[in-house]
Amino acid sequence: MTASQIVFLLSAALIIGSALMVVTTRKLVHAALWLVAALFGVAILYGLLEAGFLAVVQVVVYIGAIAILFIFAVMLTRKEMRDTGPQTRRSWPLAALLGLLVLAGLVFLVLDMPDVARTAVEIPAEVDTVGALGQALVSPEAYALPFEVASVLLLAALIGAVYIASGQKKE
């Protein structure tokens, strides 16, 4: 048991626990806040994986923007803020069963993978992963096109969402 293993297990417990709360808690705002906790755990994992940039981005995008958007949406769509009535559908046992089946299948596949217990090699201290990420993202022989396409995707999402959410009340 090394320090990083302890950290991993702690954050894994945080992630799984919070994720379970996300899908079971009755109050939607609580679900959104549990999501924040789960995503924060994921950010810790990124830090553990030495993807510092992603760890910070995870907090910025998910907690700073997506969670806020969720909470806003919850506020906007509830006249009656008390979350009355059952929050799960009647077929939830089936869903749970399926979830477990899929999990079993995935775990089976993972354990079947060759060399799955490998550990990572040390990244040399002088390697700047953030800089390398930047170069990979914009240099034409790597991912420049996905980079531009991402902006088109965001544009489309922006226009579409603004159009839908505005409800054309001007006309």
Next chain:
Amino acid sequence: MNIPLSWYLILAASLFCIGLYGVLSRRNAIAILLGVELMLNAVNINLVAFWRYLDPAQMGGQVFAIIVFAVAAAEVAVGLALIISVYRSRKSVVADDIDLMKW
């Protein structure tokens, strides 16, 4: 870095399945989207873990993770906008009530 790769993969699988359960079982459309977020994060954990364990010099894994961020943002933006729009016209966010697309 003495954590086996399988730990990450199994954690991601569990997160994915919890998200899946949420998507399938929740009544509220917003809660369904919360489940989708969990699933997307599970995918991202896998991407980053593979990046770290297989070839840290190749930035593909991280780039893909960033693209997933963009996709998640787009999905949330449009998804929630749709839910709000439906809520306006039908006064409900229960996914089962949104069933005009039948037959």
Next chain:
Amino acid sequence: MESDWLYIGLFLVVGLIIPIVPLILSRLVAPHKPNPIKQSTYECGLETVGESWVQFKAQYYIFALVFLVFDVETVFLFPWALALGQLPLFVVLEGVLFIGILVAGLVYAWRKGMLEWA
């Protein structure tokens, strides 16, 4: 590198714990005599009417939406800004195109009147 993140982790933990200290201190020293009036919702002495979780303008959501998209955009721009030094001018134009495409979205929202608070 790893120790950097260890430090940040410790900082987060300690940073969350230390603000709790005065709260505990206060719990120990301060009087605690609740009564229903004291614990009711504070609305300048008026009786509370209706649900306190009122409906909100959709406008809040629209702004959050635009924010979300631009926030993600900046996530893409940080690596770009870092790589700028090592790569040719072409890459700058790439970033400019990227920004331009998103500005088109802003312009759209603007022209649609979605940035008005009305």
Next chain:
Amino acid sequence: MIWLLPLPPLLAFFLIVLVTNKKKALSHTLGVGAAALSWLGSMIVFVRALGVEHFGEHAFESVVDWLPTGETALQIGVRIDPLGAAVLFFVAWTILMIFLYSVGYQNFGQPAGDHDVKGLPPHGATVTDNMGKKHTVMSIEPMYSRFFAFLGLFACGMYTLVVSNNLLTLFVGWEIMGLCSYLLIGFWYGKKSARDAAVKAFMTTRIGDVFMLLGIAFLYSATGSLSFEVIFAEGTLHALATTPAFFGFSAAGFIGLLIFIGVVGKSAQWPLHVWLPDAMEGPTPVSAMIHAATMVSAGVYAVLRMFPLITADFSGHGLTMTMSIIAFIGSFTAIFAATIAVAQNDIKRVLAYSTVSQLGFMIAALGIGAYVAAAFHLITHAFFKALLFLGSGSVIHGMEHGALHTGEHVDPQDLFNMGGLRKKMPVTFWTFLIGGLALSGFPVLTAGFWSKDEILADAFGHGHWVVFITLAVAAFLTAFYTMRQITLAFFGEPRTRAAAHAQETPWTMTLPLVVLATFAIGYGWTGIPEHFPILGGLIPNWFHEFVGGTLAVHPEVLEFSIWPLLASIGVALGGLSFGWLAYRKVRTPRQDRLQIPVLKNKWYFDEAYDFLFVRPAAWIAEQFSYLFMDRTIIDGILHGIARGALFLGGVFRNYIDKPVINEFFGDGTGNLVKRAGAGLRKIQVGRLQYYMLASLIVLVAFAVLYYLLLA
């Protein structure tokens, strides 16, 4: 450079939609400017291509990685080879002309209409002149800017298709055009007929596209690439040709067939031709021309591109199965559509069917392996058909002017409302006449003659008698209905007051006509066979040399024979004179002896499709999905059949739509089916999560099954 060709129209599209939507002049400046830029670029590419010796082997090509997929990367790129250059030439010209023409056709500079609303054609505006007198004049299209935006997107799709070096981007361009055609056909979405036509066009072409996508997927799995260069490498072709696929086809033949089905949809070949005539609901000539002269050419272009694949197992004697099918569909369509065109009274519909017929010529030519002839006809046809459509638009525009002027409510598209327009609209008349003669294949002078003659000569020379005779008859009919149309519209006396007051259209409309008329005559001279009597050899057969160079094996020059020449001269002149004689005196539809119901109603194809496909499809969908979903999957697991039916029945009783059931199951099928259907349909609930559950169950089941079988 080549990369940039599709870009200006795309930018124009976004700019118009996002920014200049309100400013009409700015919008059309942007649109036309973008088209002109692309045109300029195309011409530069074309001229440079001309300067390259043995261009076929040294095509312009440039490739980038599109999507890194692990070790390899999906590549996209552009490629201009001789065929591409030739097609690019006409595409650039016609698109520029469309843009210019649209300015006039959508009445730029006219006042806004009195009662015009978005989604309906303009109805005219009332203006008061300085004498205080009121006139009704044409009014500007309310969605003027949007129209140019759509045109821009369309142009982008077409350029993408032409310059791409692989099937994937070709397909992307293809689908962009599919979308645009939907948008443009349904441009006046206020009209029900336009809406229906748009949906019909979209759905019909979609049928073809699904097959095409299947073909592309098959090709990718077979070769691991979609790039033309890789696919058409000799080794790959050989491997494909010798791999057996299904039903006795070779892999090459089968892929070719699948892609050809896509072309059948796009190029409106029988049996998927039904959408094209309806597509004439779009803003009259422009969208019609897009659908008739440019987009449908894309289908033929795709077959031309795939030609090496289709003919991979073709030894030179005896057509392969795929080629026979193609030849059959092509020649059948040619004659079939020609017969329908004879009986149509709508000026645009005649042209629409003639387009279907002419595309049949090209397809048939490809089916018998006449590569160059098909390409040649593709280009000449594009020019003169564009000319004809724009001409008909001009006629309609003139008629509308007359109708508004006189206040007479007539259908401005009906040939029997016209007459005598020769004097009112001289430019339109002369250009239309040139186009018509080219279409009929008027000997020597017109481009249509040379290309059609080449197809016939090929069919004759290779001994495909059936094709030869069918096409010859079709050519005769073509000449006949063309002359009928011209006679009815332009000669004789005006049949209505509107026709009497028709007026020549503005320069933005006539200039494209003149330009295209030039090409309709001149382009034919680039492909005169070398052994043609007298003329042969005066001008070298440039087209054959140039375009033929695209193929790895240069097609041999056909031995000259007098018989097909005589045949084509004969049918052209015969059809023309017969048409003139028969319709010289006709004043009303009653006097037209060819108004046979079966032709008039297009061989009842729409009705047959409705009966054969639309209704059964709905029926099968219900039966299949209800039975399948309910009995075998959801209920069985969820609550058992009885409980599930009870529970769902309680929830969804309100949604049972009795009239629909009655209609679908009719009186004859009986109560049993009715009740079963009513019970079973409840499972099709429209609930997202049900569907997800169901598909997940299937997925898990298959995963387990797969594992068990594998283990």
Next chain:
Amino acid sequence: MNLWNDPINFIAGWLRALLTGWGLSLDLAKIFIMLVGVGVLIVGSLVLAIFLVWVERKVVARFQDRVGPNRIGPYGLIQPFADIIKLIIKEDITPTTADKVIYNLAPVLALASVLFLWAVLPLASNIYGVDLNVAALYLVAAGALGTLAIIMGGWASNNKYALLGAFRMVATMISYEIPMVVVLLIPTLLAGTMSFRGIVESQAGAWYVLMAPLAMLIFLISAVAELGRAPFDLNEAESEIIAGFHIEYTGMKFGLFYAGELLHAFTFGGFVALLFFGGYQFFGLEKLGPLVAVTIFLAKAMFGYWVIMWIKYTMPRIRIDHLLAFNWKFLTPLALILLVVTALLHKLLAGLPLWGITLIMFLTNVLIAWVTVEILRAYGRKQRQAEEVLAPAGQH
């Protein structure tokens, strides 16, 4: 390595020797030393926050022509401690309808999100918590947590005013985050690194305020908005929604929000200093020793804080529609233009001597500012004319 030149490492080395001498393993000793460092930094910043209460009250008094606290201790210096004791012994009232856990978590998170920022502040070239290579984004991330704290507090209080205040505050914060992040990109790309120490070091030749004065202004404005201070303090517009999102908070919980706000303001003063004013550098003076450098940095931060206070106590509050319109229609486009121009210039001018680059960038900024002002004036003129045309019609 001595105490004067490198105090942190000196003390750390001493501690390490001490702890390993006691028999601790090296790893544990490292962690312990880090904990000590973290504790010192956080406690230090909290003490600073207490001191800031005094500064704030003193300065606002001067702005308003008063004396301010002057009774307890010299110049009233003991006053804030008295305040704190008062806050601690006050009764803590929690509304019955509140969502308890979230309600109690919010103030803690609010203060913590500010404290987190101190982890990456370089006080001197060798006195800093951590030199993170993604520090610029870390700043944004910590801000995100602050946003979350506010929405939690507003929601959990179960009070109309609190929720309204929280919504306004969050709308403001997220809106102004965009121009802030965009101008944050400008020092990043000029320095070629996101590490704050790297950014400070790269300003040895010329402070970025000379290369990008407009970016500095935008950063300052959006920082004020992030803080929710006047003129952007709609979240606590007393006449409308009483006290905003912390209306239901009493005693020490309120105190945490308050301390968080003050410390936040000061911290942002520090960020302005280190991003645009050379951080702990002052014409070579910092080379005298780290403690001098720390003093320089704190002085610059205090100056930034003073400017923020100056703005707060002289400007009237603006309406929310104006506030958001100002951001989305003016600040964000301007920031994006600046980013594009700076990126282009940075690339095109590479190779020129530093003074040339600085001069050209400065002049470009001036040009952009001039054009912007002209556009605004033309726009204002047009609007006035439109109003003048409308006004008589409206009277009849």
